[in-house]
Amino acid sequence: xxxxxxxxxxxxxxxxxxxxxxxxxxxxxxxxxxxxxxxxxxxxxxxxxxxxxxxxxxxxxxxxxxxxxxxxxxxxxxxxxxxxxxxxxxxxxxxxxxxxxxxxxxxxxxxxxxxxxxxxxxxxxxxxxxxxxxxxxxxxxxxxxxxxxxxxxxxxxxxxxxxxxxxxxxxxxxxxxxxxxxxxxxxxxxxxxxxxxxxxxxxxxxxxxxxxxxxxxxxxxxxxxxxxxxxxxxxxxxxxxxxxxxxxxxxxxxxxxxxxxxxxxxxxxxxxxxxxxxxxxxxxxxxxxxxxxxxxxxxxxxxxxxxxxxxxxxxxxxxxxxxxxxxxxxxxxxxxxxxxxxxxxxxxxxxxxxxxxxxxxxxxxxxxxxxxxxxxxxxxxxxxxxxxxxxxxxxxxxxxxxxxxxxxxxxxxxxxxxxxxxxxxxxxxxxxxxxxxxxxxxxxxxxxxxxxx
Numbered sequence: 001x002x003x004x005x006x007x008x009x010x011x012x013x014x015x016x017x018x019x020x021x022x023x024x025x026x027x028x029x030x031x032x033x034x035x036x037x038x039x040x041x042x043x044x045x046x047x048x049x050x051x052x053x054x055x056x057x058x059x060x061x062x063x064x065x066x067x068x069x070x071x072x073x074x075x076x077x078x079x080x081x082x083x084x085x086x087x088x089x090x091x092x093x094x095x096x097x098x099x100x101x102x103x104x105x106x107x108x109x110x111x112x113x114x115x116x117x118x119x120x121x122x123x124x125x126x127x128x129x130x131x132x133x134x135x136x137x138x139x140x141x142x143x144x145x146x147x148x149x150x151x152x153x154x155x156x157x158x159x160x161x162x163x164x165x166x167x168x169x170x171x172x173x174x175x176x177x178x179x180x181x182x183x184x185x186x187x188x189x190x191x192x193x194x195x196x197x198x199x200x201x202x203x204x205x206x207x208x209x210x211x212x213x214x215x216x217x218x219x220x221x222x223x224x225x226x227x228x229x230x231x232x233x234x235x236x237x238x239x240x241x242x243x244x245x246x247x248x249x250x251x252x253x254x255x256x257x258x259x260x261x262x263x264x265x266x267x268x269x270x271x272x273x274x275x276x277x278x279x280x281x282x283x284x285x286x287x288x289x290x291x292x293x294x295x296x297x298x299x300x301x302x303x304x305x306x307x308x309x310x311x312x313x314x315x316x317x318x319x320x321x322x323x324x325x326x327x328x329x330x331x332x333x334x335x336x337x338x339x340x341x342x343x344x345x346x347x348x349x350x351x352x353x354x355x356x357x358x359x360x361x362x363x364x365x366x367x368x369x370x371x372x373x374x375x376x377x378x379x380x381x382x383x384x385x386x387x388x389x390x391x392x393x394x395x396x397x398x399x400x401x402x403x404x405x406x407x408x409x410x411x412x413x414x415x416x417x418x419x420x421x422x423x424x425x426x427x428x429x430x431x432x433x434x435x436x437x438x439x440x441x442x443x444x445x446x447x448x449x450x451x452x453x
Contacts, residue, residue: 007031009327010126010135012118012272015042017304017316018141019102024324026109033112033135035128040102040113041095043143043305044313047161050098051091052184055164056345058087059191063347063384070382082192084169091164120273123299137299137327140272140287141316144265144305153237156244157261160185169194170257174246176234177262178205180344183217185260187347190226197227197254204230206344210356210405212371216389217407220348223385234259267306274300284308291334293323301327310340341419343412348386351415354403354422357393366396368428369453372444376409390444392428394451399427404445414442 009025011018014036026032039046062082068075106113116128126133146159158166160181171194175186178200186198198205198221205228206214222228232252237259238245246254267286275281280288280296286308293301303323304316318335325333344350360367370392379386388408395402404418421431436443 005124005134005136007033007112007133007135009033009137009139010035010133011139011141012126013042013141013143013304013306014040014102014106014113015141015143015304015316016044016313017320018042018139019106020317020320021139021141021303021324022106022111023109024321025328026111028324028328030328032110033114033133034106035114035116035118035126037115037117040099040106045098045102046095047164049313051095051164052160052188053345054091054094055087055188056184056191056347059188059347062191062193067378067382067384084166084192088165117271119271120277120300123277123297135299137301139293139323140269140274140295140300140302140306141304141320142268142272142306144311145268146261147264147266148261149234149263151234151236153239153244156237156239157259159261163260166258171195172256173197173258173260174199174234174244174254174256175260175262177264178202178207179262179264180206180346182260182262183221183344183346185262186226187221187224187345190221190224191347194258195227196225197229197256199229199232199234199248201233202230206350208356209344209350209352210391210393210403211358212389212391213350213352213405213407216373216387217346217348217350220386220407221346224347265305265311267308269306282308292326293319309335309337310342312340312342315340339419339423341415343415345412348388348408349411351406351411351413351418352404353415353419354401355393356403356405357391360393360395360402365402367402367453368394368396368451370394370428370448370450371452372448374441374444376441377439378409388441388444390441390448392431392445392448394428399429401426401428401431406445408441410441414445417442418445 008030009032011022011034014034022032022034065075114128119127121127124134148154148157173189173194173196175182175198186196190196204214232248232250235249236247278297282288287302287306289302289307293303303319305311322333322335339354341353372390375387391405393403431446434446436446
């Protein structure tokens with residue numbers, strides 16, 4: 001540790017990766033400061049994973065009420081009433097509680113929290129307001145920010161950030177985008193009674209996910225009343241009082257009460273002064289780093305969404321652990337980005353880990369495909385028209401399971417357990433030898449015996 005600086009490490013950004021790096025480094029004896037201009041916990045805690053999951057829970061309640069009749073419960077649906085401001089207020093209270101927990105975790109670890117907007121004066125100096133702080137190491141962990149395409153009327157278009165604080169729900173909404181954020185918000189809004197149209201410029205949304213999963217969730221979302229329009233994009237938005245006219249590139253015009261863009265995110269590096277110091281950027285605008293999070297400037301590292309790796313909280317947390325070890329531990333440690341489990345909290349939800357069928361074939365594997373589609377047991381009495389999909393991608397040469405994919409209730413919970421097996425290199429024979437828990441949907445993953453391809 002160097003005594004020639006105010007701190008051994010200054011982290012710009014108190015999101016998941018920055019907080020983890022700060023805590024672990026301080027526990028290793030480093031003098032650490034975190035600079036944050038908005039809120040502790042970053043996107044995930046404040047305008048991402050956590051509040052989104054709370055909204056997903058809220059959107060599922062209507063289904064539960066409808067299903068109750070099949071189990072003998074007399075729930076008068078015509079007298080139920082949903083109050084959006086109550087959900088938002090309760091969500092806000094929970095986020096404030098989590099903000100406090102993050103603050104206490106940092107304080108208890110001995111980390112100095114500096115509130116304000118940071119910029120870099122030089123390779124070892126961070127300026128916040130009228131104060132300058134020096135550090136042996138500086139880590140950029142500022143995350144990413146939603147992008148709205150530059151179209152006429154873009155000022156009327158909301159992003160996921162604003163969706164968490166809507167004063168009231170509209171009767172109709174247009175969601176623009178084909179990634180998981182667009183699909184999740186389309187499901188949330190539809191579940192809360194909003195008439196939703198989802199627009200995507202491509203042929204099928206959720207690019208990068210298994211094709212069977214994409215096609216299956218398309219059909220399930222349509223059953224829930226979401227209108228899906230592919231091969232179109234928005235050219236302009238006109239405000240007309242409490243409504244908007246959305247002009248599409250195919251000549252069609254939609255009238256709606258809300259337009260949300262989930263059309264991508266950019267690295268949040270504005271005003272930091274990184275380029276002036278010699279930090280390089282990728283073609284996509286992310287901070288360029290090597291495998292050890294090192295930028296072109298020796299004293300500056302970066303991690304999380306700002307470097308363009310998978311934009312997932314567990315990825316940023318793992319990066320924080322690795323970087324702390326490299327800076328203040330034994331100098332060893334590497335990130336492994338293979339077989340990262342992922343969930344999409346649409347309705348029904350998606351869970352996936354490992355290679356898709358297309359990825360496996362493109363990688364040169366000769367694969368066996370196991371696939372099962374069924375109605376979950378819960379809906380046999382309620383009569384709900386919702387089905388589940390489960391799929392395994394297996395290397396025919398080694399019998400190793402390369403990927404597992406699911407659409408259905410609790411997909412994320414089930415996939416987390418499968419991720420351990422796939423990370424450990426489990427074979428299909430080992431899946432077959434594992435006894436199922438009956439009756440569950442999850443047991444289907446260990447009872448599929450006949451390949452479909």
